[in-house]
Amino acid sequence: MDALNQTRSQVTALLTRNDLSDEERQNQLLNLIYFELRSMAQRKMNTERKDHTLSATALVHEAYLRLVNQTGLNWDSKRHFFAAVAESMRRILIESARAKASLKRGANAQHTNNLNLSTDDSLGFEMLALDRALTQLESKDTVMSDVVKLRFFSGLNVEQTAMALELSPRTVNRHWTAARAWLITQMQ
Known part of the structure; x- marks a missing residue:
């Protein structure tokens, strides 16, 4: 068994034990998957606004x-675990976008419909619209939703997404294309 398969087996064994309450097991799991998680977060943070308060490491x-x-x-x-990580990253980034949008509006400020948004501000609002649309997609097709989360929020490419979801790259491409079209329609 090569090193990659051995690592996968160790990760699967730790995850399927359903007992990560032990700090030693948590550390063992993190040591095995940290590089993959850090790469996912870095790819995602590369697409975020430059002044984002979160770093890939913090994410x-x-x-x-x-x-x-x-x-x-x-x-x-x-x-299953990596899909949950992607969902967790999504929620963190959405919370960040909501907090930024909230600060832009002011805590007790009078709200108007005439918002003059800069490009960075509109990214936060687009993120919120995407979150709403993705929530709808999740109720319709969980696989497509998982593909979007891994591709968009985790920054995985088609091959990495296929590996994470145990699908063929062709299937991932098909889901990615359909999901993007559906999300764009919903966000307009």
Whole structure:
């Protein structure tokens, strides 16, 4: 068994034990997958606005801590775990966009419909629209939703997404194309 398959087996074994309450197991899992998580976060942060307050490292740590500190979670596979990581990153970035939008409007300021948004501000609002549309897509097709989360929020390419979801690259491309078209329609 090569090193990659051995690492995958170790990760799967840790995840399917359904007991990450032990700090030693959490550290063991993080050591095995940190590079993959950091790469996912870095690819995503490269697409965010330049003045974003989160770094890729902070995004990884926040997403990871949110996942392992929840009780009663059952991981079926590495695929399931990475889909959850992508969802966690999505939620963190959405919360950040909402907080930024809230600050732009002012805590108790009078609100108007005449917002003059710069490009960076519109990214936050687009992120919120994407989140709403993605939530709708998730209720219609979870696989397409997972593809979008991994491609958009985690920054994985087609091959990496296919590997994470245990699908063929062709299937991922098909889901990615359909999901993008559907999301664009919903966001307009």
